[in-house]
Amino acid sequence: MIYVRLNEDNFEYDIYSLVKAFYPKEEVRIGTEAAPEDEGLLFCMNVNYEDHKLTLDGREIEIDYSNRPDTKNRLKLAIYESLSARTGKTLPWGTLTGIRPTKISLGMIENGASDEQVAAYMKETYLTSQEKIDLSLQVSHMEHKLLSKIDYDNGYSVYIGIPFCPSTCLYCSFTSYPIGLWTKKLDDYLAALEKEMAFTAEACKGKSLTTIYIGGGTPTSLDEEHMEKLLSLVDKYFDTESLLEYTIEAGRPDSITYEKLQVMKNHPVTRISINPQTMNQKTLDLIGRFHKVEDIHKVFGWARELGFDNINMDMILGLPGETIDDVKYTLDEIKKLAPDNLTVHSLALKHSARLNIDREAYDDYLIDNSQSHMDICLEAAKDMGMEPYYLYRQKNMAANLENIGYATAGKEGLYNILIMEEKQTIMALGCGTACKFVTDHGATVTRCENVKDVQLYMDRIDEMIDRKRERLREDLKWL
Numbered sequence: 001m002i003y004v005r006l007n008e009d010n011f012e013y014d015i016y017s018l019v020k021a022f023y024p025k026e027e028v029r030i031g032t033e034a035a036p037e038d039e040g041l042l043f044c045m046n047v048n049y050e051d052h053k054l055t056l057d058g059r060e061i062e063i064d065y066s067n068r069p070d071t072k073n074r075l076k077l078a079i080y081e082s083l084s085a086r087t088g089k090t091l092p093w094g095t096l097t098g099i100r101p102t103k104i105s106l107g108m109i110e111n112g113a114s115d116e117q118v119a120a121y122m123k124e125t126y127l128t129s130q131e132k133i134d135l136s137l138q139v140s141h142m143e144h145k146l147l148s149k150i151d152y153d154n155g156y157s158v159y160i161g162i163p164f165c166p167s168t169c170l171y172c173s174f175t176s177y178p179i180g181l182w183t184k185k186l187d188d189y190l191a192a193l194e195k196e197m198a199f200t201a202e203a204c205k206g207k208s209l210t211t212i213y214i215g216g217g218t219p220t221s222l223d224e225e226h227m228e229k230l231l232s233l234v235d236k237y238f239d240t241e242s243l244l245e246y247t248i249e250a251g252r253p254d255s256i257t258y259e260k261l262q263v264m265k266n267h268p269v270t271r272i273s274i275n276p277q278t279m280n281q282k283t284l285d286l287i288g289r290f291h292k293v294e295d296i297h298k299v300f301g302w303a304r305e306l307g308f309d310n311i312n313m314d315m316i317l318g319l320p321g322e323t324i325d326d327v328k329y330t331l332d333e334i335k336k337l338a339p340d341n342l343t344v345h346s347l348a349l350k351h352s353a354r355l356n357i358d359r360e361a362y363d364d365y366l367i368d369n370s371q372s373h374m375d376i377c378l379e380a381a382k383d384m385g386m387e388p389y390y391l392y393r394q395k396n397m398a399a400n401l402e403n404i405g406y407a408t409a410g411k412e413g414l415y416n417i418l419i420m421e422e423k424q425t426i427m428a429l430g431c432g433t434a435c436k437f438v439t440d441h442g443a444t445v446t447r448c449e450n451v452k453d454v455q456l457y458m459d460r461i462d463e464m465i466d467r468k469r470e471r472l473r474e475d476l477k478w479l
């Protein structure tokens with residue numbers, strides 16, 4: 001265990017995230033009490049906030065506490081230097097522990113900064129590596145180009161959550177329940193969603209709807225009849241004809257049928273995801289995705305046959321037991337299918353995931369991710385004619401890397417950029433979802449969450465709508 005002792009509570013979360021980035025497997029505790037010596041203490045750091053300075057293990061750093069962002073940066077730099085000296089490690093993103101590194105570079109580019117100025121700022125302020133600075137710049141320029149073509153400021157997007165899946169993946173930390181337990185209540189769930197759709201359409205009257213994204217869970221866990229009902233409700237309440245993008249995260253191949261794809265094709269869906277995560281059968285079996293590799297090929301073939309011309313595939317690096325050769329195999333198989341988007345995730349070990357809860361059972365499995373893994377994905381994406389167009393990070397990611405979305409020209413997922421860069425208000429509907437209310441071009445972002453329990457969501461739908469109404473009035477002045 002690593003203990004960080006503070007003389008007062010301040011910046012605890014930032015300190016925790018940075019220490020954890022250096023010591024991903026170690027327990028990290030922060031507190032104002034003396035270090036608990038008898039609990040396997042690896043070492044203790046002492047941070048004292050004092051007048052005009054802070055001290056870290058006796059080292060003094062001058063601080064202007066009236067500038068909170070600068071205070072945070074200086075504190076993180078001092079901790080980074082100390083931990084880097086102790087471990088001999090550097091982190092690819094430096095002191096950046098937030099999930100949106102490109103918000104910094106995109107913001108600077110939008111304000112007229114040159115690439116050299118962005119690079120110098122990221123290097124000096126956050127100690128970001130040249131490789132990650134180059135990636136941030138490339139992605140930000142792509143985002144800037146795509147965003148400049150749309151009037152996102154006067155619009156909004158809709159996210160609809162379907163919190164059901166065929167089974168629960170080993171690494172899952174999303175709001176997801178086995179569909180088998182909820183089949184008799186799907187009409188009730190759609191009835192609650194309809195209430196939210198009616199409210200959203202009314203509340204956002206006069207604003208243009210930019211994109212719709214149906215995610216989850218796995219939306220294609222719904223049977224054909226409920227899928228048809230859901231998409232008809234979307235058509236009824238929203239102007240789907242003028243949308244710039246309408247995505248359904250079909251997701252798990254074991255939930256997709258030819259008929260469900262036909263249902264989607266009969267509605268104005270423009271983009272779908274068919275997510276293998278890996279093309280290695282041994283890994284699919286281990287992570288609880290109960291389908292065959294051949295199913296991925298079959299379902300993808302159906303989607304192309306039906307005319308879907310914008311298909312994303314997700315894959316994960318760092319899955320238990322996978323070597324770099326397994327990753328190469330997955331990429332070779334994906335290349336055979338030639339999707340339009342490839343989203344590469346670095347495994348993030350979340351608290352509530354079975355992989356974390358039962359971690360001793362997986363101790364013997366290699367969990368490997370590195371820049372070399374990222375590099376072969378980049379090469380494969382290039383081979384498929386794709387460029388990186390968005391990126392984000394998560395807590396506790398394997399090797400402290402990132403998730404990158406690649407796309408062929410014109411097939412980039414706009415919703416992904418809008419939500420990650422916090423450019424537009426997202427009205428989120430469904431159990432476990434969260435609205436993001438964006439004002440002042442992203443300078444202020446507030447959230448309004450729906451409950452994560454399906455039954456509670458249905459029981460308390462009116463209350464959640466009332467809360468949204470109030471927040472729309474207060475935060476956005478829309479009503």
Ligand code: SF4
Nearest residue numbers: 165168169172176217
């Ligand atoms: S498909 Fe996604 S949401 Fe569903 S169980 Fe797997 S990781 Fe969770």
